[in-house]
Amino acid sequence: MSDLGTRTPTDIDTELAGYYGERTALQQKLDAREKELARMVREPRYYSASSIPSYEAAIDQLEQQINTIRTKEIPLEQEWQRRQWTRAFIVTNVGGHVHRSLDCSTTFPTTSYEWLPQYSGHDEAEIVDAAGELACTICYPTAPASTLNKPSSIVTRDKAERDARRAEREKAAAEKAAKKAAKTVRHPDGLPTYGTYGYEADNITSVTSGSAQMVVDILDDASTQKKGGYPYDGTEGARAEEQRQRKADLAGKLRTNLEALAHFHGTTVDEQADLVREKGLAKYVKDYSWNEDMTAHQEELKALRKKNRDRKRAAGN
Structure with missing residues (x-):
């Protein structure tokens, strides 16, 4: 221990405060143990006699710990007695x-x-x-x-x-x-952006995957229409109008998403359109091979992948 006479009042009392906190916590445990032991002696029918020795041992140990702390406190308190500086509690x-x-x-x-x-x-x-x-x-x-x-x-x-x-x-x-915020997509004109299933979303992952799914849906609709699934000749006017509206809705949401993605990434809408179409085509070719001949789509996908890789290399990424 350094010479107490050279230590500041704050230094000495900071150490004493630590001892006080330790001793107070131990004293609370000791008080609780002593009360419980007193109840054991006073009302033995509620307790096992074999528990008493363990409580007595715990009390002895707590008392020893408290006395050890008090021993450390004594020279510090003696220095305060000698100098009598002001204190606050x-x-x-x-x-x-x-x-x-x-x-x-x-x-x-x-x-x-x-x-x-x-x-x-x-x-x-x-x-x-x-x-x-x-x-x-x-x-x-x-x-x-x-x-x-x-x-x-x-x-x-x-x-x-x-x-x-x-x-x-x-x-x-x-x-x-x-x-x-770093992952939040905002359209420059404040328009809503969309994730999968057409729900509004602003997370970059959701908007990107939602855009790719729109590409898949557009391709699937086109394939179904090509096979005569959605007539546009007026023979089923109500259904045809519903499908026209769906097509326009998908196209509009996809365009909004692409504009927002371009704003987020600091690129052009055309670049985002190529990246999103690549993702959508890859998913369509993989999941809808049963639906149609994928030769043309596979060729387009191959060309898009090369185009996007070349663009990325040119940008130094």
């Missing part, structure tokens, strides 16, 4: 007051405190000014009324921890929002 319950010692007449033996070593050795007027409305009027009887009426500026460990947790939550939320 705050009761840990809500609205707890700031006291100059741990034995104020307004508190109890069971009162729990948080040490405020950042104020150790400071002028008492400075401590009272920081405590504000939380200053104990018994400990600080000369505190000005103007000071006692203002909010406290003391940052307790509990508040600091709460603030730190809140800051972490806010940071995590900001990072999550930033990640979401």
Whole structure:
């Protein structure tokens, strides 16, 4: 241990505050064990006699741990006795007051405190000014009324921890929002964009996959129409109109998506159209081979892949 005479009041009291916290926690455990043991002795019919030795052993161990901490505290407290610097303590319950010692007449033996070593050795007027409305009027009887009426500026460990947790939550939320924003597609004119099944979506993955699926749907509709599945000659006017509307709707949504994707990636609509059609064609050729002869689509897909690779190489990607 370094020479106590060269250590600052804040340094010494910070160490003592740590010991106080450890000892308080152990004392609470000891009190609970002793109460339980007393109940065992008082009402033996509710307990097993074999439990008593283990409780007694636990109590002995807790007492030894407390005594070990007290041994560490003694030289530090002796240095305080020698120098008698100012101290400040705050009761840990809500609205707890700031006291100059741990034995104020307004508190109890069971009162729990948080040490405020950042104020150790400071002028008492400075401590009272920081405590504000939380200053104990018994400990600080000369505190000005103007000071006692203002909010406290003391940052307790509990508040600091709460603030730190809140800051972490806010940071995590900001990072999550930033990640979401980085993947969010926006049409330059504010038009809605669409994912799979035609639902509105703004995630880059959803909009891209939705666009590729639109290509698949357009190809499937064209194949069905080619085979006479959707007549456009007026013989089934209502159904034909429904299919025309579906075709126009798909084309419009796909165009909107392509414009949004071009805006997101900083490319042209034609480039996005080629990339999306490649994805859609690949899916159509794979999943709809039973539907039609894929020779022409396979040739188009091959050409599109080469075109997109060449464009990517030219861009240096």
